[in-house]
Amino acid sequence: MQKHEALIILDLLKTDDSLQESELVPNVEGNTIAISGKVSIEGHKIKILLVLDPDFPRSLPYIFLQNGSEYEDLPHVLKENMVCYQTTEGIILDEKQPAEIIRWAIQKAVIVLADGKKGANWGDYADEFEVYWGYVSSSSIINLVNTTAKSHEVKLFKNGQKSYLAQSVGDVARYLHLDIDKVRQKFPIEERSAIFVLPVGTVIRPPRFDQPFWLVDELKRVIQPALDTLSVKQYKQYIKLNNSMSGTMVFALPRPSGGFSLFGVSYVSPEGNHPFSERGNSAKIQPIKVLREEASYILPRGGSKTAHSSKRVLLVGSGAVGGYVAHELVRAGVMNLTVVDSDKMSLENTFRHVLGNAYQGRPKASSMRDELNRKFPYADIVAIDTSIEQAVNDGLVRFSTFDLVISALGKPTTEIWLNEQAVKYAKVPILFGWVEPLGIGGHALLAQPGIKGCFKCLYSSIDPEDAMANRAAFAGKNQWFGKSLSGCGQLHTPYGSLDASRTANLMTQLALDSLTGKETKGMLLSWKGDSAEFLKQKYVLSERFKTSEEQLYHTRYLFASSACPICGRLPNI
The missing domain is CATH 3.40.50.720 (NAD(P)-binding Rossmann-like Domain)
Structure with a gap:
């Protein structure tokens, strides 16, 4: 899109209140056009930035929050405060009406932010949790376990490069089409682990990518509903007797749209205590992205x-x-x-x-x-x-x-x-x-x-x-x-x-x-x-x-x- 075309759109936007105090942002690289302005959300004026890539109006505009910190932690506000207001799949855009596309996009974004402020869409945190968790994670594991409604013990098979979460070494062998001895050679480290399943309806605010990651106490507070469902035997098996200098835990958060969002944490415990044990507060934890390769996940997606x-x-x-x-x-x-x-x-x-x-x-x-x-x-x-x-x-x-x-x-x-x-x-x-x-x-x-x-x-x-x-x-x-x-x-x-x-x-x-x-x-x-x-x-x-x-x-x-x-x-x- 050329600058003179953007100026025409800007004039059209000024005919109503869909984007107030709108202006072109100068010195934007390439053929990208940026427009700043203010929108009204529940009586509050919030400054946003519209970014139109070279394919606009055959593509939707990107919308970013420029102020209004109270909206940054809401559902559908992603990295760099980009508002995810609409998926592009199945959307047909009338490229002859670029101003109408922008008005529609702004309206959708305002609804998303207003719903978030009222708590009406907080269940969407669970649907998008893996995306947020990926922003704060620097390492990953590959999951082969079909998650059930109850917490269960699993194993982690790893080497210096890859890690597979599975019920048994046989599951890894079947996935990789290798014999068991070959799998043990390629992944010589085997650790006990567990998938902790949170109750249906649990709402968790994901950690911010631009802030320090949670401490053990914060993680325990978030995961406590899953720990409360454990039997005495499970608690003893997964936590009390699972004391080691390091380990990995995976958590399953039920999604309102069905299935689970999976996210993981690795820990290093100088005293050899599990982070969820009574003496585990000194453990250092790091987020881990869980890559979904379990059959119940990838087969239906295809x-x-x-x-x-x-x-x-x-x-x-x-x-x-x-x-x-x-x-x-x-x-x-x-x-x-x-x-x-x-x-x-x-x-x-x-x-x-x-x-x-x-x-x-x-x-x-x-x-x-x-x-x-x-x-x-x-x-x-x-x-x-x-x-x-x-x-x-x-x-x-x-x-x-x-x-x-x-x-x-x-x-x-x-x-x-x-x-x-x-x-x-x-x-x-x-x-x-x-x-x-x-x-x-x-x-x-x-x-x-x-x-x-x-x-x-x-x-x-x-x-x-x-x-x-x-x-x-x-x-x-x-x-x-x-x-x-x-x-x-x-x-x-x-x-x-x-x-x-x-x-x-x-x-x-x-x-x-x-x-x-x-x-x-x-x-x-x-x-x-x-x-x-x-x-x-x-x-x-x-x-x-x-x-x-x-x-x-x-x-x-x-x-x-x-x-x-x-x-x-x-x-x-």
């Missing part, structure tokens, strides 16, 4: 469901489609995934596979495990680098031990066998997904044990000539689509990464619906793509391709065949 974490899924095939399915399942919170694939990563798969060429020449299943472990903490991935038939014969896979089986093989012969093993013998749901050639579409089929409608139904027809033709296909029957780049060893079905991704998304949603019990019937879902390239190469579409996507969805449960030897005799549900 859209995952913690309910999925206990489910066990078998994925057969980790190629172009299976690779996307594996990633989306873990992102959705499915932490226990077994991947079976006998194939290896090849250079030809680079632009179709989610792994690119980073694992060229390595087994696909192991590569998928390593990549998922690299990206996602808490994921428990088992890789089996053989065919599914071999894995079953060797006793490495028992279908009945899984909540869901998923096949992304794209090999109908093997998948017909898988279908029978899952729904007929193991009594476990099984999901199939495949992509049609040249982008004309993709499909996801869910089969449920004991319910009519399975993968074999697609290859079951009263007409013997159609017995081995896929009734769901968009491509006409008796056509060959395999492409060869360098001989028979490199045959592939021509489709792109977008086709694989779209099919994988369809499969993943259907998988999650099955795991949560939302979908209890057999279902066939299909998406249709552009057939131009398919027809250009003189291929023929099936009659099913002519069906509208709306009609395909409405008939998603109507794919069962009475001629199916697996489920044809089951009753219709």
